[in-house]
Amino acid sequence: MEIEECIAVWHLLNNKKKKLKRRRILWVHSMLGLRESKGMYNLLYQDLLQDPSKFFNYFRMSIQSFEELHILKIRLVKKDTNMRRSIASKKRLAMTLRYLATGCSLTELHYNYRVGISTASEIIQQTCKLIWIFMKEQCIPMPTREKWLEIADGFLKNANYPHCLGAIDGKHIRVIKPQHSGSLYFNYKHFFSIQLLAMCDSNYCFTFVDIGDHGKNSDSSIFKNSHFYKNLTSKKLDFPNPDFLPQKKDYKIPYVIVGDEAFGLSFNVMRPYGGKNISSKKRIHNYRLTRARRFIECTFGILSNKWRIFHRPLNVSIDFAVDIVKACTVLHNFVRVRDGYKHEDTLSVQGLYDDDYVAETGAGSARSATIIRDYFMNTDILPWQNSCIAV
Known part of the structure; x- marks a missing residue:
């Protein structure tokens, strides 16, 4: 029984060490905290609106089409919490279109748009699903x-x-x-x-x-x-x-x-x-x-x-x-x-x-x-x- 108890205590201490190692040091990385001031969307989107050809080249659609597609904002909008603000619906749509238009990696979006890699992946997949669910009958009837x-x-x-x-x-x-x-x-x-x-x-x-x-x-x-x-x-x-x-x-x-x-x-x-x-x-x-x-x-x-x-x-x-x-x-x-x-x-x-x-x-x-x-x-x-x- 003593050997079994020792093994149990060892497993318990080992699991606690692993949890301590995995404990998050920062809730949000300092680089990601600058999303509103240095993120690609905030730096570039307003400038693209001034040049329709550049806007089309960046998002693969016209300004009017982008705004019409943004009708999904009701479903793309997420609620703010006490811990952090949600990512705006236009920003979520812009990230998705840029990912599809260029084939860039999620890591590249992570650095350009200053969002977490897992967050970027979740945003893109969710937006793609919503585009299919709510626009398939309209676009491919x-x-x-x-x-x-x-x-x-x-x-x-x-x-x-x-x-x-x-x-x-x-x-x-x-x-x-x-x-x-x-x-x-x-x-x-x-x-x-x-x-x-x-x-x-x-x-x-x-x-x-x-x-x-x-x-x-x-x-x-x-x-x-x-x-x-x-x-x-x-x-x-x-x-x-x-x-x-x-x-x-x-x-x-x-x-x-x-x-x-x-x-x-x-x-x-x-x-x-x-x-x-x-x-x-x-x-x-x-x-x-x-x-x-x-x-x-x-x-x-x-x-x-x-x-x-x-x-x-x-x-x-x-x-x-x-x-x-x-x-x-x-x-x-x-x-x-x-x-x-x-x-x-x-x-x-x-x-x-x-x-x-x-x-x-x-x-x-x-x-x-x-x-x-x-x-x-x-x-x-x-x-x-x-x-x-x-x-």
Whole structure:
């Protein structure tokens, strides 16, 4: 019993020593106490308001868009306590936008904005969540039938592809290996990632996003497990009824979504013809379909270059990474509609990575879908499109 009592006393004294070591010397570090006088927000924000172009470059949105986004202040405001004052809502929003716009580290925000690293992390994650929760329905709503027809008119005008309701594709968002995740997030390109599956219109705006799937999964499997696909197969998306193509009036064709070879051919999903030894007509159709599909590639490029957090691996937890991607997709549409996009946002597409996995399709599946694709192939084409493809 004496030995056991000695061991118990030793553990008790050892734990007390550890607690004394961990005891906070200062409630707030002296450097952080100068936030109101020397913090980046207080030194720079008023000067940025005097120059709209500099403001846009710093926050990736106009002054008017920033103020409109600040309607979240009711939920961003925190109460002051007897111990310390809360961080203002505009400052919280400014920190979040700067983090997403530059991809800087939390440590850099810690020094620039004079807030604790854990506080900065909490502020950014909370703000990202609020942006998604309260602005998703406004910025990425499910289109109505009238909106679907408007999207189809846009693709016909801008890509010369009829009956197209959107371009769909998947991208890998690089992340630091999550703890205890094994190979779930390790993709075939040999890095760790989460998936962003998205569809866009011809105005480079997202109309559907599915975020956070494991990096090892393919676009096709993510698409088939999404709520969008379930609603598509159950006819709940309010797609326009099949109609005649502009060039032909003999057969009513359904409206379709265009994707690459990773997606299976179906009644409402068009993919290119496979193989190398294909006819000239099939090559022309593949070219026409690619002209429509490139809009999602351009949308990913604009997203990645505006919100440059995607130019490096996300060194945060998976839940935090998902919140970041969700917020950026909402902000992409929010800024795209209100401010357009700047030329420098389209100069490169670093940060997002293609998923080139090719889905296998059964030989007997979707015979009607094959007939529909052949009908698209045999529609009249523009003379310059015909001349672009070598026979």
